[in-house]
Amino acid sequence: EDQVTQSPEALRLQEGESSSLNCSYTVSGLRGLFWYRQDPGKGPEFLFTLYSAGEEKEKERLKATLTKKESFLHITAPKPEDSATYLCAVRTSGGSYIPTFGRGTSLIVHP
Amino acid sequence: DVKVTQSSRYLVKRTGEKVFLECVQDMDHENMFWYRQDPGLGLRLIYFSYDVKMKEKGDIPEGYSVSREKKERFSLILESASTNQTSMYLCASSLSGSYGYTFGSGTRLTVV
Numbered sequence: 001e002d003q004v005t006q007s008p009e010a011l012r013l014q015e016g017e018s019s020s021l022n023c024s025y026t027v028s029g030l031r032g033l034f035w036y037r038q039d040p041g042k043g044p045e046f047l048f049t050l051y052s053a054g055e056e057k058e059k060e061r062l063k064a065t066l067t068k069k070e071s072f073l074h075i076t077a078p079k080p081e082d083s084a085t086y087l088c089a090v091r092t093s094g095g096s097y098i099p100t101f102g103r104g105t106s107l108i109v110h111p
Numbered sequence: 112d113v114k115v116t117q118s119s120r121y122l123v124k125r126t127g128e129k130v131f132l133e134c135v136q137d138m139d140h141e142n143m144f145w146y147r148q149d150p151g152l153g154l155r156l157i158y159f160s161y162d163v164k165m166k167e168k169g170d171i172p173e174g175y176s177v178s179r180e181k182k183e184r185f186s187l188i189l190e191s192a193s194t195n196q197t198s199m200y201l202c203a204s205s206l207s208g209s210y211g212y213t214f215g216s217g218t219r220l221t222v223v
Binding site: 031032034036041042043044045046048049087091097098101102103104 | 115142144151152153154156159169201203207208209210211212213214215216217219
């Protein structure tokens with residue numbers, strides 16, 4: 001069974017304090033790893049798709065990287081507006097194209 | 112800007128009522144999905160559709176049904192609402208399996 005695990009469950013940072021969120025997966029045949037941001041009471045917002053090990057994507061203070069077993073979402077010099085829950089999802093080559101979602105990391109950035 | 116629109120942000124219904132949650136996308140996407148999201152359980156797939164009039168069960172279809180009569184509209188139906196269906200319901204669409212989802216803003220349903 002495909003497994004997607006995000007860590008930590010919750011993270012508190014001071015403004016400007018860089019850190020990383022982790023998404024590890026045990027799947028066969030990765031076809032895509034997706035990162036989303038979700039604000040309280042709203043639907044997730046798509047951030048990035050990564051397809052192969054070594055790939056990197058950036059958007060403002062966020063940078064996503066991918067290895068064969070995990071992905072990191074690096075947050076550089078975060079601001080309070082970066083506070084949100086970050087979800088990752090993994091799609092595999094086996095059968096259904098439906099991705100498996102992790103449970104998310106709740107990030108709070110204090111001013 | 113592409114959009115997925117869910118008809119209600121908040122909804123309160125009584126036990127036993129038939130409930131309709133509507134979702135419309137303006138991106139000409141083939142695939143549409145209904146999830147529910149509960150604290151500690153994450154996103155759970157209820158039903159999805161990869162074409163008009165087609166539907167597939169997700170992980171937790173019991174107590175739900177769906178309708179997709181037009182490409183842009185995907186409706187979730189709670190046949191007889193129960194309190195354990197109190198949840199945040201999220202609709203999403205995607206162009207294909209290779210692309211990320213576009214989610215709606217969600218409907219927070221409370222069944223009393």
